[in-house]
Amino acid sequence: MSIAPFVFTSTLQDMLRPKRFAIWVIVAIAMVVLGQVFLRFTPTSTATTAYSTLSELIVFRILALAAAIFATGVVSQEVEQKTIVYLLTRPVPRPVLILARTLAASVTVSIVGILAAVGTALGTRASFGDVFLRDCSALILGAFAYCALFVLVSLLINKSMVINLIFAFGYEAAVPKMPGDIYKVSINSYLMSIASHPKIVPVASDSAPVATPGAVNTIQPGAAWLAMIGLVVLCSMFNAQWFDRNEYVPREDGD
Amino acid sequence: MIQIENASRWFGQVIGVNDVTHTIEPGVTALLGMNGAGKSTLLRLITGQIQPTTGSIKVFGNEPFANPEVYKRMGYCPEIDQFYEHKTGRQFVNYLARLAGMSAAEAKTRTDEVLHEVGMADRADKKLAGYSKGMRQRIKLAQAILHDPDIILLDEPLNGLDPVGRREFMSYLHTLAERGKTILVSSHILFEVEQMTKSIMLLHRGRLLAAGDVSLIREYIDKYPHRVRIETPQPREVAAKLIQLPYVLKVEFDEWRGGIELQTRELNQFFAFLPTLTTEENFTITGFSSPDNNLESIFHYLIE
Numbered sequence A: 001m002s003i004a005p006f007v008f009t010s011t012l013q014d015m016l017r018p019k020r021f022a023i024w025v026i027v028a029i030a031m032v033v034l035g036q037v038f039l040r041f042t043p044t045s046t047a048t049t050a051y052s053t054l055s056e057l058i059v060f061r062i063l064a065l066a067a068a069i070f071a072t073g074v075v076s077q078e079v080e081q082k083t084i085v086y087l088l089t090r091p092v093p094r095p096v097l098i099l100a101r102t103l104a105a106s107v108t109v110s111i112v113g114i115l116a117a118v119g120t121a122l123g124t125r126a127s128f129g130d131v132f133l134r135d136c137s138a139l140i141l142g143a144f145a146y147c148a149l150f151v152l153v154s155l156l157i158n159k160s161m162v163i164n165l166i167f168a169f170g171y172e173a174a175v176p177k178m179p180g181d182i183y184k185v186s187i188n189s190y191l192m193s194i195a196s197h198p199k200i201v202p203v204a205s206d207s208a209p210v211a212t213p214g215a216v217n218t219i220q221p222g223a224a225w226l227a228m229i230g231l232v233v234l235c236s237m238f239n240a241q242w243f244d245r246n247e248y249v250p251r252e253d254g255d
Numbered sequence B: 001m002i003q004i005e006n007a008s009r010w011f012g013q014v015i016g017v018n019d020v021t022h023t024i025e026p027g028v029t030a031l032l033g034m035n036g037a038g039k040s041t042l043l044r045l046i047t048g049q050i051q052p053t054t055g056s057i058k059v060f061g062n063e064p065f066a067n068p069e070v071y072k073r074m075g076y077c078p079e080i081d082q083f084y085e086h087k088t089g090r091q092f093v094n095y096l097a098r099l100a101g102m103s104a105a106e107a108k109t110r111t112d113e114v115l116h117e118v119g120m121a122d123r124a125d126k127k128l129a130g131y132s133k134g135m136r137q138r139i140k141l142a143q144a145i146l147h148d149p150d151i152i153l154l155d156e157p158l159n160g161l162d163p164v165g166r167r168e169f170m171s172y173l174h175t176l177a178e179r180g181k182t183i184l185v186s187s188h189i190l191f192e193v194e195q196m197t198k199s200i201m202l203l204h205r206g207r208l209l210a211a212g213d214v215s216l217i218r219e220y221i222d223k224y225p226h227r228v229r230i231e232t233p234q235p236r237e238v239a240a241k242l243i244q245l246p247y248v249l250k251v252e253f254d255e256w257r258g259g260i261e262l263q264t265r266e267l268n269q270f271f272a273f274l275p276t277l278t279t280e281e282n283f284t285i286t287g288f289s290s291p292d293n294n295l296e297s298i299f300h301y302l303i304e
Helices: A004-015 A018-041 A047-072 A076-080 A084-088 A094-124 A130-156 A160-177 A187-195 A221-245 B039-046 B089-099 B104-117 B133-145 B163-178 B190-196 B214-220 B235-242 B267-279 B295-303
Strands: A199-201 A210-212 B002-011 B014-024 B027-032 B054-059 B074-077 B151-155 B182-187 B199-204 B207-213 B226-231 B248-253 B260-264 B287-289
Touching: A004 A018, A004 A094, A004 B089, A018 A047, A018 A094, A047 A094, A047 A130, A047 A160, A047 A187, A076 A084, A084 A094, A084 B089, A094 A130, A094 A221, A130 A160, A130 A187, A130 A221, A160 A187, A187 A221, B002 B039, B014 B039, B014 B054, B014 B199, B027 B039, B027 B163, B027 B190, B039 B054, B039 B151, B039 B182, B074 B133, B089 B104, B089 B133, B104 B133, B133 B151, B133 B163, B163 B182, B163 B190, B182 B190, B190 B295, B199 B214, B199 B295, B207 B214, B207 B295, B214 B295, B226 B267, B235 B248, B235 B260, B235 B267, B260 B267
Parallel strands: B014 B207, B027 B182, B027 B199, B074 B151, B151 B182
Antiparallel strands: A199 A210, B002 B014, B002 B054, B199 B207, B226 B260, B226 B287, B248 B260
16 A cells, blocks of 8 residues: 555644644634725725735735745754654655645645635625635645745755745735736736636725726736646656655754 | 665765774674764664765665665664654554554554553553653654564664663663664663673774674774783782783782782783682682773773
């Protein structure tokens, strides 16, 4: 029997254990409250526009944050906590170990993202219709893309959490808003293309915002899917090869 | 079992293991050296966590680095004291049993057995975070032997064990050796090592200074004559007789404890002569010992 399912399920159980996951449930509940506050302060917003706004501004940031944290737990945290030695001296092929653990992190981050989206939909009283479902698919793909990329960073750089957080909050927030085509080198731009949130255009101060299809982001959803799947596959292949050939040893005081 | 050939390992400008060549056979072998001597680096090389910069290391004829086939037959008890603290001892061992390829049922059975063997069966359901150092050492030993490996590598396994625990551990180690296991135990405490085995590998600053049986190594150290202590109520008479022997270099009286202490370069010849002191010369000899034929003396002689 392959060891991969056990590595995946045990890692998933560890990442979803109540003490570790409770904070993300609290975040989802906070999104419910935030959705209601948002509606209160923007009474002209429709449920869909309120949901879309909060999803773009916060839910996809939560996704990147969760990915930075859980992807670091795949290898980097094991090295820092010195428990990597127990994993690397077992008869488990290293590529299996890292791919199964990355998959578990991606599933966990997907759950975090969808929970936050559910909280936002409940708070803004948006329907669980097309916009929500497109968001879910973008969140799942985003979870896999961010995790694959952040695991790669953690394999190459010590203390990778800081780099990943800067990427999640600095790069991913700023680059999609930059002029020209530079937004195309941001994961978030592709996820927004897949999510295809209605664009909010204020037409007059005393009238409700009008929802129109996205305009600035010219990436087609089909191309976005391909690009993200390509990123996940390439990063995962690189991660498996790199982890199989390089040393991951905790520092010890004695020797 | 384990073949090390001209293995060196550099960490940047620092050398961890320097041109070590040795073959480790079944039985207990002690890896001895001061802190920083390269013991843990050598164990990491053998366990395939790191690769030699030059030379080679083979375990069962295979290179151990990231090699699952080697890990199926190897158990490793690391020096580090870190665990998944939120797990209980039983969950931790069971988790590693599953990673060793056992089915859920096999892992449960084997976990129970091995926890019993290391004396943790009744305390294994507490969280690891609440374990004493000794309990953690036992759990580390349990995870090292749970898949019944042919090679067991133990990095400073006696740290934190109480005297009873140490005695039990050493007894268990000999049981494993009698089953034909190859056991490599690192330690910097000579007293511990002497009680475990006579077969040593002595590392100093990354180099293998000596390897083999303690008494044989002592014989090769020609620079220092062997010391022999003789307990007798007639120290002056015995000393006068012994100093005439060509291979006895020096005789001293031990005024504190009585008796005499002599130095010789021909230990075997001297011990062959010793019975004649009583049978032909009628001296009373109540005891004799070789105070520098121990690990501590050898250790100090070799690193001086």
